Amino acid sequence: MFFLQLRSELAKLFGKKRTYIGFGVFLLAQNLMLLAFRFSNWQKGTARLLESNGYLATEFISALTVAVLMLIPQILLLMPLYVTLVGGDLVAKEAEDGTLRMILSRPISRFRLLFTKWLTGVIFAAILTVALGAMALFFARCWFEWKGMFVFIPIPGGSPIFNVLDAAGGLKYYTLAHAFLALNACTMLSLAFMFSCFNMKPAAATILAISLLFLSVVMEGMPFFADWKDLAITHHFRSWILVFSKPMQTAQIAESFSVLIGVNVTAFVIGATHFHMRDIKS
Amino acid sequence: MIELRGVSKQFGARWAVRDLDLSVPRGEIFGLLGHNGAGKSTAIGMMLGQVWPTTGQLSICGHDITRDRAKALHRVGAIFETPVFYDYLSGRKNLEILSHYTAPTSPERISKIVEWVGLTGRDGDKVSKYSHGMRTRLALAQALLPAPELLILDEPSDGLDPEGIHEMRLTIQRLQKELGLTILLSSHLLNEVELLCTRIAVVNQGRKVFEGTLAEAKQTKQWIRLKVGDFTKAVACLLTEKLITDTRNESHVALADGVRTDTLVRRLVALDIPVFEIAQEEETLESFYLNLMQDSRAKKPLPAAH
Numbered sequence A: 001m002f003f004l005q006l007r008s009e010l011a012k013l014f015g016k017k018r019t020y021i022g023f024g025v026f027l028l029a030q031n032l033m034l035l036a037f038r039f040s041n042w043q044k045g046t047a048r049l050l051e052s053n054g055y056l057a058t059e060f061i062s063a064l065t066v067a068v069l070m071l072i073p074q075i076l077l078l079m080p081l082y083v084t085l086v087g088g089d090l091v092a093k094e095a096e097d098g099t100l101r102m103i104l105s106r107p108i109s110r111f112r113l114l115f116t117k118w119l120t121g122v123i124f125a126a127i128l129t130v131a132l133g134a135m136a137l138f139f140a141r142c143w144f145e146w147k148g149m150f151v152f153i154p155i156p157g158g159s160p161i162f163n164v165l166d167a168a169g170g171l172k173y174y175t176l177a178h179a180f181l182a183l184n185a186c187t188m189l190s191l192a193f194m195f196s197c198f199n200m201k202p203a204a205a206t207i208l209a210i211s212l213l214f215l216s217v218v219m220e221g222m223p224f225f226a227d228w229k230d231l232a233i234t235h236h237f238r239s240w241i242l243v244f245s246k247p248m249q250t251a252q253i254a255e256s257f258s259v260l261i262g263v264n265v266t267a268f269v270i271g272a273t274h275f276h277m278r279d280i281k282s
Numbered sequence B: 001m002i003e004l005r006g007v008s009k010q011f012g013a014r015w016a017v018r019d020l021d022l023s024v025p026r027g028e029i030f031g032l033l034g035h036n037g038a039g040k041s042t043a044i045g046m047m048l049g050q051v052w053p054t055t056g057q058l059s060i061c062g063h064d065i066t067r068d069r070a071k072a073l074h075r076v077g078a079i080f081e082t083p084v085f086y087d088y089l090s091g092r093k094n095l096e097i098l099s100h101y102t103a104p105t106s107p108e109r110i111s112k113i114v115e116w117v118g119l120t121g122r123d124g125d126k127v128s129k130y131s132h133g134m135r136t137r138l139a140l141a142q143a144l145l146p147a148p149e150l151l152i153l154d155e156p157s158d159g160l161d162p163e164g165i166h167e168m169r170l171t172i173q174r175l176q177k178e179l180g181l182t183i184l185l186s187s188h189l190l191n192e193v194e195l196l197c198t199r200i201a202v203v204n205q206g207r208k209v210f211e212g213t214l215a216e217a218k219q220t221k222q223w224i225r226l227k228v229g230d231f232t233k234a235v236a237c238l239l240t241e242k243l244i245t246d247t248r249n250e251s252h253v254a255l256a257d258g259v260r261t262d263t264l265v266r267r268l269v270a271l272d273i274p275v276f277e278i279a280q281e282e283e284t285l286e287s288f289y290l291n292l293m294q295d296s297r298a299k300k301p302l303p304a305a306h
Helices: A002-015 A017-039 A041-052 A063-097 A099-103 A110-143 A167-196 A202-221 A223-231 A250-277 B040-047 B091-099 B107-117 B132-144 B162-179 B190-196 B214-218 B231-240 B261-270 B285-298
Strands: A149-153 A161-165 B002-011 B014-024 B029-033 B055-060 B076-079 B150-154 B182-187 B199-204 B207-213 B223-228 B244-248 B252-255 B275-281
Touching: A002 A017, A002 A110, A002 B091, A017 A041, A017 A063, A017 A110, A041 A063, A041 A149, A063 A099, A063 A110, A063 A149, A063 A167, A063 A202, A110 A167, A110 A250, A149 A167, A161 A167, A167 A202, A167 A250, A202 A223, B002 B040, B014 B040, B014 B199, B014 B207, B029 B040, B029 B190, B040 B055, B040 B150, B040 B182, B076 B132, B091 B107, B091 B132, B107 B132, B132 B162, B162 B182, B162 B190, B182 B190, B190 B285, B199 B214, B199 B285, B207 B214, B207 B285, B214 B285, B223 B231, B223 B261, B231 B244, B231 B261, B252 B261, B261 B275
Parallel strands: B029 B182, B029 B199, B076 B150, B150 B182
Antiparallel strands: A149 A161, B002 B014, B002 B055, B199 B207, B223 B252, B223 B275, B244 B252
């Protein structure tokens, strides 16, 4: 029965056109970035950086390197927007449309309904992340060769991540990084989902979740909060970058992983508790 | 099938429902009457476990709705005033999705219900292409999917044209006769309630002001239309002599038990009050309802309900 309900929630989510906006925008953005990388000074700058560190640029300007370069702006700008858009819709849109009242005239418990909805959101976030990674790699491979991977990611207030890997190792870390990216996406979705469980418009839930993430970024960047940066959610979103560090910062990754799992559970519990107490009226 | 005992609901400082007792027996079409904002929808929300009662006990199909919601709603179907669905999906997909919130339903049963409500051939179309009447049929279909014993209809004729209202009325009668369902019909369309229901309850400002059969509603008082030279004087005298019990609109009087119209005429003539017209009036549900509202407004006012 639970799987039937989950299937129904997935059918509802993937039956909507707006669910695919994120996929479409990623597709467009990736191809634009590929064009920019190939025909601007971006590629030359990357090659210079490699050569100044004693590596042959021709060996490392590859599909994997370009795929990672393309991921960064999309993860920072587009992913929070599209994930919170869907997360904010999950409950609030049904409440706004009136379909929630029809569902709740049936014997399903509120907790179970919310859990299936949240799980649907998690599946969406995971699919979006996998699609993002797979599309980036696919389009990058169309333009660049399959060779070694070069990663250079500056971290504000910290040491930059610099690493060179062979193609097999690069693909392994690229895949692992996407597991952590999926967790980041789930966390953003859980925050929007939490607000969505309150009596508010879907857009308000999305805006609140994005505001919370923005606030976290701002606080993290302020010297005054330097001692408390571990409390900022966005600080823990960096674990996917740390996967590429040499040696891999396992302890920091594990800590961030635990914190993000905790944030997900907390957001769900807050949302579910409020939703359970709420009166559902037309 | 439905038992409400001392049920109240407070939203902030406002009482939407106050001390509501209600009993809907099995197999009846029970009418819940009241103007917009009287508290009908809040009461229905509490019956379906969507609104938490502030006080009181609600039992649906023998189970406490607040404690045992799953069992209480297992054989309950509901329709709300404006039927809403997932417009981007087909009617059939909507039914499949909604059935999964109760119990697995076979495709054969869905087809049977679709045929019963007269949507065969259109169930594969997207709901966005449906007319209001078709949406109402689909709403009925989703309510019938769990093979309900109890059907809760909240303003089911809302927004329908006269033909649609007539069709809905026939469908409700069919549901009771053919499937033996207990139906709670919430409406402010008095004509519909009069044609369909055997028992009614009237709610005003969150309180129940009447519960009984339609016959009882119509026989509460025997009203006489009276046109006399001086209505005020006539009423004062007749009340003093206990020949009448009530008046309304300065044109009607309610006869006391055992008093006939000829007695009234003789007495008025004896009092030298000219009588121009006297006629017995049959109480309609509309006149009963309007008087009930007038009476309850004349009593102590309550904070407005949601």
